[in-house]
Amino acid sequence: MSGRGFSGVAAIAGIGATEFSKDSGRSEWQLACECVLAALEDAGIGVPEVDGFALFTMENNPEIAVARALGIPELTFFSRIPHGGGGACAPVQQAAMAVSTGIAEVVVVYRAFNERSGHRFGAGPPKFAYSPSTDQEYRNWINPYGLLTPAQQEAFLAREYMRKYGATSADFGQVSVLSRKHAANNPRAWYYQRPITIADHQSSRMIADPLRLLDCCQESDGGQALVVVSTERARDLRRPPAVIRAAAQGVGPQQISMSSYSRSEIERLPEVGVVAKQLWRQSGLRPAELDAAVLYDAFTPMVLLQLEEYGFCGVGEAKDFIADGHLEVDGRLPMNTHGGQLGEGYIHGVNGIAEGVRLIRGGSTNQPAKRVDSVLVTGGSPVPHSAIVLGTDG
Amino acid sequence: MSHQSTAVPPLIITEDNRFWFAAAEQGWLAIQRCTRCHTLRHPPAPCCARCQSFEWDTIESSRRANLCSYTVIHHPRDTAFDYPLVVGLVDLPEGIRLVADIVGIEPDELVAGMELDVTFAEHAHGAVLPRLTRPEVWR
Numbered sequence: 001m002s003g004r005g006f007s008g009v010a011a012i013a014g015i016g017a018t019e020f021s022k023d024s025g026r027s028e029w030q031l032a033c034e035c036v037l038a039a040l041e042d043a044g045i046g047v048p049e050v051d052g053f054a055l056f057t058m059e060n061n062p063e064i065a066v067a068r069a070l071g072i073p074e075l076t077f078f079s080r081i082p083h084g085g086g087g088a089c090a091p092v093q094q095a096a097m098a099v100s101t102g103i104a105e106v107v108v109v110y111r112a113f114n115e116r117s118g119h120r121f122g123a124g125p126p127k128f129a130y131s132p133s134t135d136q137e138y139r140n141w142i143n144p145y146g147l148l149t150p151a152q153q154e155a156f157l158a159r160e161y162m163r164k165y166g167a168t169s170a171d172f173g174q175v176s177v178l179s180r181k182h183a184a185n186n187p188r189a190w191y192y193q194r195p196i197t198i199a200d201h202q203s204s205r206m207i208a209d210p211l212r213l214l215d216c217c218q219e220s221d222g223g224q225a226l227v228v229v230s231t232e233r234a235r236d237l238r239r240p241p242a243v244i245r246a247a248a249q250g251v252g253p254q255q256i257s258m259s260s261y262s263r264s265e266i267e268r269l270p271e272v273g274v275v276a277k278q279l280w281r282q283s284g285l286r287p288a289e290l291d292a293a294v295l296y297d298a299f300t301p302m303v304l305l306q307l308e309e310y311g312f313c314g315v316g317e318a319k320d321f322i323a324d325g326h327l328e329v330d331g332r333l334p335m336n337t338h339g340g341q342l343g344e345g346y347i348h349g350v351n352g353i354a355e356g357v358r359l360i361r362g363g364s365t366n367q368p369a370k371r372v373d374s375v376l377v378t379g380g381s382p383v384p385h386s387a388i389v390l391g392t393d394g
Numbered sequence: 395m396s397h398q399s400t401a402v403p404p405l406i407i408t409e410d411n412r413f414w415f416a417a418a419e420q421g422w423l424a425i426q427r428c429t430r431c432h433t434l435r436h437p438p439a440p441c442c443a444r445c446q447s448f449e450w451d452t453i454e455s456s457r458r459a460n461l462c463s464y465t466v467i468h469h470p471r472d473t474a475f476d477y478p479l480v481v482g483l484v485d486l487p488e489g490i491r492l493v494a495d496i497v498g499i500e501p502d503e504l505v506a507g508m509e510l511d512v513t514f515a516e517h518a519h520g521a522v523l524p525r526l527t528r529p530e531v532w533r
Contacts, residue, residue: 132408155467165505
């Protein structure tokens with residue numbers, strides 16, 4: 001049960017994306033094909049070599065559709081992970097397990113959608129919410145009372161966190177300001193060259209009190225793909241490998257999607273703790289040894305909660321940890337250097353994994369001056385969670 | 395959104411939760427109880443998470459709630475509600491939590507721990523469901 005079996009055996013060898021926009025003007029299927037080709041080009045691997053895919057269950061473009069469109073002749077591995085952005089890093093774990101066991105040699109992860117010009121996650125329940133099944137039954141206990149969107153469902157946690165630890169809306173706003181500062185220096189970001197101030201955050205309209213508009217991530221069109229191969233193979237490819245040092249999933253006690261409200265402390269994220277302890281065990285690293293982090297930022301309060309659950313600071317101390325500048329590019333733990341989903345784009349967390357790879361390669365547009373040997377990348381919360389630790393080779 | 399019908403999904407009634415919605419239609423708040431170890435649970439589930447028994451009955455809640463957390467919703471708006479919409483998470487004295495909309499109390503009056511009553515009112519699709527209101531009498 002050490003779980004170290006695949007640590008270091010697989011690596012991300014290629015990343016590729018479309019532009020991140022509000023209206024892509026083309027099909028989600030085309031976005032998927034484009035980002036997969038870009039990632040394979042980045043890795044220097046030919047299309048016919050792809051033999052596996054690991055995706056979200058929410059992905060609208062099935063692996064066989066992309067395989068058919070691109071002319072990939074054979075697949076030996078294909079899997080899907082539920083829970084949307086919570087599972088964002090889990091397809092990489094699937095890919096790493098497939099590659100390290102020899103089930104497949106080149107596994108591609110992608111997420112592609114028109115989430116702004118098509119169905120917007122912030123507008124209301126998705127289409128599948130209307131199919132009567134135990135999978136969606138949890139909605140009975142929240143949707144009829146008006147909690148219809150993720151922001152509304154997370155607001156309870158944010159308010160309780162504020163009450164318990166004295167955090168304020170402006171403390172949450174620090175995350176927005178930092179993300180937009182990083183995005184302002186990232187040409188891929190939707191908010192390139194458009195930083196904000198804390199006053200902008202405080203004057204943005206209320207969405208689901210205490211969450212303001214600028215606490216909420218963007219809605220985006222776009223696609224992001226990653227190519228996973230063995231670390232041994234990656235060494236012979238075009239780019240330095242981003243070695244997968246650890247990869248984990250987690251569900252906590254009495255877990256319900258977006259609404260684990262029966263837990264005594266609703267403002268804690270035990271599923272994140274389940275993931276964290278696996279990551280430290282697999283990688284042999286402690287939180288203080290991480291050089292950078294890409295934390296899932298659908299909503300700003302969850303960044304504070306994750307900083308605490310991962311052990312970067314004490315419980316209730318995240319607001320001070322951020323105020324002390326530790327998440328800045330020259331800080332102890334540079335965070336969301338691409339601008340996050342608040343600033344770069346919302347590709348369901350997969351664009352954050354690409355930023356983790358760039359940090360390891362030394363190629364972020366906000367690359368820290370210090371050496372970066374290990375980066376934590378996380379999926380969303382408060383839903384079943386996932387995360388990875390990427391590292392340099394050697 | 396205002397010209398469309400509600401986006402609230404219709405209730406998903408299953409063998410596991412039918413008793414609860416049937417009780418709500420009658421205006422009483424049911425709480426599922428394991429008949430082996432007497433642990434209460436909500437939302438409903440087919441099995442007791444403490445002793446794994448499938449045998450259960452229900453008790454009726456006192457409906458005297460205390461506010462645990464809440465949100466005031468401004469956006470997006472749905473035709474089923476009036477906005478700003480206040481939604482609360484409450485502790486029931488029986489030891490379970492419940493989500494419901496709060497009506498008749500201004501947002502700036504809300505404070506964690508305050509007493510609320512669970513009443514029943516028609517919601518989207520005509521479903522009779524809990525609603526949180528100011529306590530009717532001093533208690």
